[in-house]
Amino acid sequence: xxxxxxxxxxxxxxxxxxxxxxxxxxxxxxxxxxxxxxxxxxxxxxxxxxxxxxxxxxxxxxxxxxxxxxxxxxxxxxxxxxxxxxxxxxxxxxxxxxxxxxxxxxxxxxxxxxx
Amino acid sequence: xxxxxxxxxxxxxxxxxxxxxxxxxxxxxxxxxxxxxxxxxxxxxxxxxxxxxxxxxxxxxxxxxxxxxxxxxxxxxxxxxxxxxxxxxxxxxxxxxxxxxxxxxxxxxxxxxxx
Numbered sequence: 001x002x003x004x005x006x007x008x009x010x011x012x013x014x015x016x017x018x019x020x021x022x023x024x025x026x027x028x029x030x031x032x033x034x035x036x037x038x039x040x041x042x043x044x045x046x047x048x049x050x051x052x053x054x055x056x057x058x059x060x061x062x063x064x065x066x067x068x069x070x071x072x073x074x075x076x077x078x079x080x081x082x083x084x085x086x087x088x089x090x091x092x093x094x095x096x097x098x099x100x101x102x103x104x105x106x107x108x109x110x111x112x113x114x115x
Numbered sequence: 116x117x118x119x120x121x122x123x124x125x126x127x128x129x130x131x132x133x134x135x136x137x138x139x140x141x142x143x144x145x146x147x148x149x150x151x152x153x154x155x156x157x158x159x160x161x162x163x164x165x166x167x168x169x170x171x172x173x174x175x176x177x178x179x180x181x182x183x184x185x186x187x188x189x190x191x192x193x194x195x196x197x198x199x200x201x202x203x204x205x206x207x208x209x210x211x212x213x214x215x216x217x218x219x220x221x222x223x224x225x226x227x228x229x230x
Binding site for chain 2: 033035043044045047050091093095101102103104105106107108
């Protein structure tokens with residue numbers, strides 16, 4: 001069975017601080033995909049990134065960066081120099097290529113960036 | 116990405132009634148799912164909407180309570196039947212777009228309140 005764990009329920013930081021959101025996943029499949037989504041107070045889910053299991057390169061997009069480590073089954077998300085607009089709930093998700101395509105979501109981490 | 120339109124965006128319903136939510140996508144999709152997000156919670160997969168055949172339901176969700184139709188590639192409906200206050204939730208349509216790399220895109224959600 002697949003599982004995604006986001007142990008951090010809520011994080012508060014002051015603007016301009018860096019913050020890392022943790023994601024640990026479980027799967028027996030060798031081919032799988034990992035995702036991060038942002039859900040701002042408006043409620044809409046926004047896709048941020050997709051990673052496949054064969055690509056362990058870290059990725060940077062502006063102030064966002066992602067660290068994928070298969071050895072620890074983690075796919076962590078770092079926001080550098082956080083801003084108030086980063087305040088949202090962030091979800092990590094997993095899907096596997098075998099059988100029915102299902103997307104399993106973690107419980108989410110609520111990030112509050114204080115001015 | 117794609118434009119995913121959900122109707123209604125919100126509704127207040129009486130106990131015992133049923134409500135049908137529509138989801139229309141402006142692109143060809145390979146997969147279509149319905150999720151539920153209860154207040155302050157993560158996303159729970161209700162079912163995979165299969166084109167022209169019965170939906171595939173997750174554990175804890177049954178067709179009598181959540182009938183789903185998907186008559187073509189770009190349209191689906193979810194009915195919440197015989198509603199109770201426990202059904203108060205956001206219901207989200209999500210899709211994988213044909214030709215994309217497998218990320219899920221979400222509609223804006225339908226927020227149902229059952230009195």
